[in-house]
Amino acid sequence: MRIIASTAELRAAIRDAHAGSVGFVPTMGYLHSGHTTLFDHARNENDLVVASIFVNPTQFGPNEDFAVYPRDPDGDAEKCRAHGVDLLFMPSVAEVYPSGHATTVTVDHLTTELCGRFRPGHFAGVATVVAKLFGMVGPQRAYFGEKDFQQLAVIRRMAFDLNIAVEVIGLPTIREEDGLARSSRNVYLSADERQVALSLASALRATRAAYRAGERSASALCDLLAATLTRHPEVALQYAELADPDSLRLLRGTTLEAGQGARAIIALQLGRTRLIDNAAIDHDDPSFQTTQAGA
């Protein structure tokens, strides 16, 4: 595996590899099994696997955790190596945003609700940096986790709209044994908070169960989702919604139809940690299959 810091060197290395296909996994590092699962898929499906680790400042708000976002470059490189990454791109902020950088990619509609309401500018930062990384790498396939469900929808839309010839592949959320979605930010949680954080997966499971039991009112399901989360006084709920999986249109006030693919999506603040999670409501969700039978 080669570790590369410059865009020009990255381009040259990809060109010189003469690979039939390039699989790309962009990350912000502090890698966990959510990421390494993406590497494994990329490795299985492509000749060359490129990963990037870049904590992108433009997708953090002024009061967010950019400065303290966890970093472990050596451990990350080891995980990349172990999971078949060929080229690991770790650029500096100045390499990605040289002086004079003036271009922003925005995606409307999909970004107004859910996390967009609580993180103004976040998705413009994401769309811009991912468009740039796609430009640098020129991958045939790019891999993202479904844990950041809105991000995945925004990136899919951006790549389609900008006619970027990449297949954007979303893979199921990877969870801890007890159901907590893996996230680099879980390291922020105290032991007590770690227990409360289980309520995200519990709320999603309860909502899936209510759907299976016949509940079709999106509002009732949203209320159940919220009620399960706010049982814990430590939880500052940001949102608990059902949304269309492609357009992210909120479904509150509607009656769910079979095969609609409604997605339950939640975000909350727990102490200093912001946590998000989501699940399919009306069909099997692979991310829940191993964590609790019957859920």
Next chain:
Amino acid sequence: MRIIASTAELRAAIRDAHAGSVGFVPTMGYLHSGHTTLFDHARNENDLVVASIFVNPTQFGPNEDFAVYPRDPDGDAEKCRAHGVDLLFMPSVAEVYPSGHATTVTVDHLTTELCGRFRPGHFAGVATVVAKLFGMVGPQRAYFGEKDFQQLAVIRRMAFDLNIAVEVIGLPTIREEDGLARSSRNVYLSADERQVALSLASALRATRAAYRAGERSASALCDLLAATLTRHPEVALQYAELADPDSLRLLRGTTLEAGQGARAIIALQLGRTRLIDNAAIDHDDPSFQTTQAGA
């Protein structure tokens, strides 16, 4: 030459050509020698030449000339064929902006002054459609005329910032015998307006001459530019500025330095027609060499 209306077909045709290099000339059609010169350069420098004709609605303001923009698809195709274009892409608006399109590319700084002040949203429309066309075509080189000088700077910046692996090439403005810059919009001019329109090139020549005679005050040169244009009562001047050729920073209030590459840039409304023009101030400008000796 093949005429293609679908993005998928365009991609397939480019892929199947297995060309070592692709040269691309995006246009809005109603082609003149300004465009065909770009085709000739693309033909000389690339294995495959792709041209597009697309009157992009998103770069026109609500009170602008989208609906009446001149169109001549058959004549245009003939000119493309005669100048070595291999693939002519003529998509519909729905092909470029299918339902649900939500992504916009904006370029800051470069777009606030000059035409940006008079055409809000124009350069976001330009940057977005050109990013999309670059995504569709994947060219090694793309060719633009210097007549739309701010547009060229914006596209250069956008392609660099989004790490699109394309060389953006600007070529000198092509002029009529009497100096009028060729433009598809010249067809709007009445015979009287056509005479008044010569004042754009005259003003640029006068300003170049004043610089050569020793004037180094950017403000004085801007005033001369404006004064030459507003001698005609029919002219509604929009702006007459000197600007840095890369950043487009306005130079009024500064003293020009040798080799700075200052660019005189003007826009005016003449009846229902908006006209723009520009010239290098402190070095030879090829677009003026054939029109008036000593200018």
